[in-house]
Amino acid sequence: MARSKDPAVRALLLERAAHMLRTRQPVTLRSLVDGTGVSTMAVYTYFGGMDGLWTALRQEGFRRLAARLDTVDATADSVRDLTALGAAYMSNALADPDIYRVMFDAGFDLEDAAAADATLHRLVDAVERAKGDGRFRPDVDAVELATRSWVIGHGLASLVAGGPLPDAALAHGVPLLAALFASAGDDPVRSRRSVEAGWVVEVPESGVLVG
Amino acid sequence: MARSKDPAVRALLLERAAHMLRTRQPVTLRSLVDGTGVSTMAVYTYFGGMDGLWTALRQEGFRRLAARLDTVDATADSVRDLTALGAAYMSNALADPDIYRVMFDAGFDLEDAAAADATLHRLVDAVERAKGDGRFRPDVDAVELATRSWVIGHGLASLVAGGPLPDAALAHGVPLLAALFASAGDDPVRSRRSVEAGWVVEVPESGVLVG
DNA sequence: ACGCTTAACATAGCAACGTTATGTATTCTG
DNA sequence: CAGAATACATAACGTTGCTATGTTAAGCGT
Numbered sequence: 001m002a003r004s005k006d007p008a009v010r011a012l013l014l015e016r017a018a019h020m021l022r023t024r025q026p027v028t029l030r031s032l033v034d035g036t037g038v039s040t041m042a043v044y045t046y047f048g049g050m051d052g053l054w055t056a057l058r059q060e061g062f063r064r065l066a067a068r069l070d071t072v073d074a075t076a077d078s079v080r081d082l083t084a085l086g087a088a089y090m091s092n093a094l095a096d097p098d099i100y101r102v103m104f105d106a107g108f109d110l111e112d113a114a115a116a117d118a119t120l121h122r123l124v125d126a127v128e129r130a131k132g133d134g135r136f137r138p139d140v141d142a143v144e145l146a147t148r149s150w151v152i153g154h155g156l157a158s159l160v161a162g163g164p165l166p167d168a169a170l171a172h173g174v175p176l177l178a179a180l181f182a183s184a185g186d187d188p189v190r191s192r193r194s195v196e197a198g199w200v201v202e203v204p205e206s207g208v209l210v211g
Numbered sequence: 212m213a214r215s216k217d218p219a220v221r222a223l224l225l226e227r228a229a230h231m232l233r234t235r236q237p238v239t240l241r242s243l244v245d246g247t248g249v250s251t252m253a254v255y256t257y258f259g260g261m262d263g264l265w266t267a268l269r270q271e272g273f274r275r276l277a278a279r280l281d282t283v284d285a286t287a288d289s290v291r292d293l294t295a296l297g298a299a300y301m302s303n304a305l306a307d308p309d310i311y312r313v314m315f316d317a318g319f320d321l322e323d324a325a326a327a328d329a330t331l332h333r334l335v336d337a338v339e340r341a342k343g344d345g346r347f348r349p350d351v352d353a354v355e356l357a358t359r360s361w362v363i364g365h366g367l368a369s370l371v372a373g374g375p376l377p378d379a380a381l382a383h384g385v386p387l388l389a390a391l392f393a394s395a396g397d398d399p400v401r402s403r404r405s406v407e408a409g410w411v412v413e414v415p416e417s418g419v420l421v422g
Numbered sequence: 423a424c425g426c427t428t429a430a431c432a433t434a435g436c437a438a439c440g441t442t443a444t445g446t447a448t449t450c451t452g
Numbered sequence: 453c454a455g456a457a458t459a460c461a462t463a464a465c466g467t468t469g470c471t472a473t474g475t476t477a478a479g480c481g482t
Contacts, residue, residue, distance in 0.1 A: 003428090003429060003430045003431085003476085003477055003478050003479085004429085004430085004478075004479090005429090005430075006430095028467080028469080029468070029469055029470085030467080030468080030469090038431080038432095039431060039432050039433080040432090040433095040469090040470090041430080041431055041432065041433090042430090042431070043469095044431095044470080044471090045429085045430060045431070049469075049470070050468095050469060050470090101316075104369070104370075104374060104375075105312075108373070108374060108375060112375070113375050116375050144383070147376070147380065147383060148383050148386065148387055150366075150370070151363060151366040151367050151370060151383060151387060152362065152363065152366060152387070153366070154366045154369060154370055155361075155363060155364070155365045155366020155367070155369065156362050156366070158315070158365060158366065158369055159315075159361070159362060159365055162319065163315060163319060164315075164319060164323070164324050164327050164328075165358070169358065172355070172358060172359050172362060175359065175394060176359055176362065176363070176391065178394065179390045179391050179393065179394030180387065180390050183386065183389065183390030183393065183394075183399075188394075215449080215458085215459085216458090216459075217459090239438080239439065239440085240439070240440055240441085241438080241439080241440090249460080249461095250460060250461050250462075251440090251441090251461090251462095252459080252461065252462090253459090253460070253461095254440095255441080255442090255460095256458085256459060256460070260440075260441075261439095261440060261441090
């Protein structure tokens, strides 16, 4: 056959692209490879072009999101845990606003949909656990409730991360989720307490915002 | 002085850019002016460059949004009206997904913030009218409740318009808004009825989706 | 063990992009 | 009615993503 691709080069380019995105430098084919020792062709052998790089970057974003969601561990309060997943989602979006924007930008293909589905599934699991605990009505559809939580989380993340709303608007997450969970059958007072306990969002360069 | 700018040319370029965006043609400087008889310089005299064109396009988007929100007229049911504003917001986003995306994309400057604020203000007014009708608790902050409605609307619009969720997901708007309004003091059953009455979203090429 | 095949990579060039410099025409002003 | 300033066309410049071409090196069959 021939030479085999070096996975380290791929990782290097991906890392560098993410870093350039974070530091607000325009990510162009030439600026990406400048100083790395590799030529522009590397982007084509590893990603098939710039479009492929963006796709890979989206998947890297979902990978990081998944990693952050994994740091949320289950407690006795399943509604708190569900909220904590939402807070972790938010922390991830704020940690890298540009990557988050790229994740949901124009070229949302089937691969990305699968990745998005995987992260949504974690929410579904959390909802089902809460149902098992009797927090939600038995007739509540776990996928639907998870999707609605996602709508709230994405709306908030999208408007705060580089959007028109300030960081302080993250506080809206608590009443929004509490209202949603109460509508699914959870006791309003108890729900509020659980959500306040779980809503801990890390805001870069401004510490931690607690609900 | 000298020749005066022709407002018709500005409107023509803006209209054409919006049309190219809707028909998924890439909007480039040259493709924009091709066939219009004007030269590439027109974009610079009228908008100061492509960035200026995007800013103008964002404002055009907010203008259209405002126009659509104006078609919602007040009825005796103020919560229905508030929901109808949300539905109109959604219809606008789905009618021109690409313009909607541009509106909330990267270059969100102060002008855009003002435009966004103006549209948010209509929601605030509607919330205050509902408070006057005794539908919401007196201690409810109108701006906050309006912002939370916006978070739901934007999250849904963003995930449906070109995003991972299908058009059918628009139906989530009803339970989400109903839950939010109920948490603000509105009677749950009555709220549900009002929201179902107001949630009428126009989906292009697939008719009208009623809650 | 050796040569052929094939993939990885560098170099160079292409069309198209946004922008700017330059020149011309037009229209308001003094 | 002349002067000046602005609208606009034309053309060029640097940079973009991409591709064609050439070279090098790794893996397999004999």
